Amino acid sequence: MERKFNVAGAAHMVVLDGVALLQPDAQVFECMLDGWRQQQLSRNLGFATVETRAQTVRRFQAHTNAYPWQWSPAHLEEWTTDLRANKRRARSTIRSYQLAVRAFLAYLCDPVYGWADECERRFGTHPVQICHEWNTAAHLSDYEGRPARRSLTRREVQALFDCADAQVAEIRARGRKGWVAAFRDATMLKVTYAWGLRRREAVMLEAHDFGINPKAPEFGSFGVLYVRHGKASAGGSPKRRSVLTVMPWSTEVAAEWVENIWPQCRREGEAGLWPSERRPRVSEDRLNAAFGRFGAEAGLSDGLGVHSLRHSYVTHLIEDGFDALFVQQQVGHQHASTTSIYTSVSSDYKTRVLRAALDRVVADARAQERSPS
Numbered sequence: 557m558e559r560k561f562n563v564a565g566a567a568h569m570v571v572l573d574g575v576a577l578l579q580p581d582a583q584v585f586e587c588m589l590d591g592w593r594q595q596q597l598s599r600n601l602g603f604a605t606v607e608t609r610a611q612t613v614r615r616f617q618a619h620t621n622a623y624p625w626q627w628s629p630a631h632l633e634e635w636t637t638d639l640r641a642n643k644r645r646a647r648s649t650i651r652s653y654q655l656a657v658r659a660f661l662a663y664l665c666d667p668v669y670g671w672a673d674e675c676e677r678r679f680g681t682h683p684v685q686i687c688h689e690w691n692t693a694a695h696l697s698d699y700e701g702r703p704a705r706r707s708l709t710r711r712e713v714q715a716l717f718d719c720a721d722a723q724v725a726e727i728r729a730r731g732r733k734g735w736v737a738a739f740r741d742a743t744m745l746k747v748t749y750a751w752g753l754r755r756r757e758a759v760m761l762e763a764h765d766f767g768i769n770p771k772a773p774e775f776g777s778f779g780v781l782y783v784r785h786g787k788a789s790a791g792g793s794p795k796r797r798s799v800l801t802v803m804p805w806s807t808e809v810a811a812e813w814v815e816n817i818w819p820q821c822r823r824e825g826e827a828g829l830w831p832s833e834r835r836p837r838v839s840e841d842r843l844n845a846a847f848g849r850f851g852a853e854a855g856l857s858d859g860l861g862v863h864s865l866r867h868s869y870v871t872h873l874i875e876d877g878f879d880a881l882f883v884q885q886q887v888g889h890q891h892a893s894t895t896s897i898y899t900s901v902s903s904d905y906k907t908r909v910l911r912a913a914l915d916r917v918v919a920d921a922r923a924q925e926r927s928p929s
Contacts, residue, residue, distance in 0.1 A: 564598040565591035565663065568671040573867030581623050582676055588624065588671060589613065592663050600792070612656040624664055624683040632657065632686050636693075651657075651693040658687035707871040707898075710865055712856060717746060719853040736821055737832070741846035743813045744830055748843070748862060751781045751799045752869030752887045755840045755862050760785040762827040764815050766802040769800055778807040786888050795887045802873065870898040 562569065572590040580703075589610050596606045610925025617623065619638065620631040632654070639645040641652065664671045664683040672682040708716070720742035728735040748758045779801050786795035801807060814829070821831055829835035847862045866887065873883045884895040 559623065563595075563668055565593075565595035565669055565875055567591065567674040570594075584678060585617065585623050588660075588664060590661055591669065591671075595663055595669070602788070609656040609659065612653050613660045616653070616657055624661065625679050625681050626684050627661075627683065629686045629688065629691050633691055633787060637693075646789070647693060654687055654692045656684070659900075661685050661687065670732070704860065705859055705864060706868070707867040708856070708860065712854070713749060713865075713868055714853040716847075716850055716856065717742070720745060720850040721851065723853070736817065739817060740813070740821075740830055740838075741842070742850070743809060743817075744838075745846060745850065745862075745865065746809045748805065749865040750803045750809070750870055750875075751782065751783075751801070752758050752866050753799075753845055754787060756787075757783050757785055759828040759830065759837060759843060763818060763829055764827060765829075766810060766814070772801065773886050775801045775804070776811070778810045783888070795888060797885070799886050802878070867898045870895060 567587075570587045570642045592613075593606050593610060595826060596609070597603075602885055604633040616631075620627060621636050622631065627699065636650060639650050645653075658915055661683055662685065663669060665685055670809045686689075720738075724735055724738045724742055727738050744758060747753070747761070748755075763786065765782045766778045767780045768777055769775060772779045781801070783797050783799060786797055788794045794864055818829065818831075822848055823829070826836040832838045832842070843862055846861075847865075849862060870887060873886070874880065878890070880895065881891065885890050887895065887898070889895045
């Protein structure tokens with residue numbers, strides 16, 4: 557006797573029994589995706605995550621021109637080869653695509669959801685798992701980013717901000733309308749670096765996210781930044797953290813925007829710190845574009861991006877002697893190993909550390925020579 561479970565995404569709850577389908581292959585596939593969405597949403601996964609995974613499965617289906625109950629390991633291997641050889645996808649991207657297909661098939665093959673029985677009745681076959689250890693990418697290294705991505709040197713950071721300020725001054729001197737938008741973009745980049753933010757964390761900031769740090773009254777109303785849209789774990793809500801201000805110049809930058817410019821361009825009733833002409837806040841793409849525009853003017857390498865500012869924040873704090881645990885907490889990393897990946901100290905810093913270590917060794921040796929035996 558067939559046993560049915562009333563769980564989110566079960567086949568009998570998505571496909572109507574006894575209903576003839578005009579295009580059974582395509583319609584059952586869509587029902588599978590709908591059921592998978594329900595199953596993932598019931599796990600509290602984000603809507604964007606669920607939709608991205610579904611789009612990945614759709615692309616795989618379009619590439620194979622076959623349906624899940626027809627898929628084989630060879631289909632996956634051909635797709636992966638195309639992604640690497642023709643589309644030049646990054647290794648981490650390919651692995652995420654494979655994980656999406658694996659998760660989709662794990663859902664279909666689970667007897668609780670009844671999709672195997674549904675496919676047997678309609679097509680005489682059923683889905684099987686085609687993603688295995690021997691044909692999928694493994695996560696072998698802690699960092700899989702592009703080799704060109706790195707921290708900016710302090711000189712590069714200064715050049716980036718100088719170019720941003722120069723463009724603002726040029727637009728304003730000509731009396732053109734876009735100087736406020738340019739000023740906003742420049743300030744966004746400076747805030748992103750000064751508090752070590754991710755792109756979404758920076759874009760989602762609001763004016764009241766700044767606060768006073770009683771232990772550092774010299775920073776005034778900008779002594780701490782409360783991040784409310786930190787990177788969430790799978791199925792979790794955005795993580796919150798407080799980032800203490802460590803760069804004195806950053807308070808002047810934030811104060812000039814919040815107190816002088818932002819009140820003139822904000823929408824009534826909206827608290828987004830970076831409004832656009834049409835929306836309460838700009839998108840991450842706008843932040844990326846701002847870095848690309850100012851970075852090109854500053855002569856930065858093509859491989860650098862907004863996230864390089866976060867790498868730079870970690871690196872520069874370590875070089876300035878801040879405790880590694882403090883830096884880890886500032887950027888919201890759960891593990892110290894993650895923070896270490898972000899750190900790429902300069903040769904000058906390593907030279908200073910080496911010189912200091914050698915000086916200590918020499919001093920200890922001389923002290924032992926002078927001490928009576």
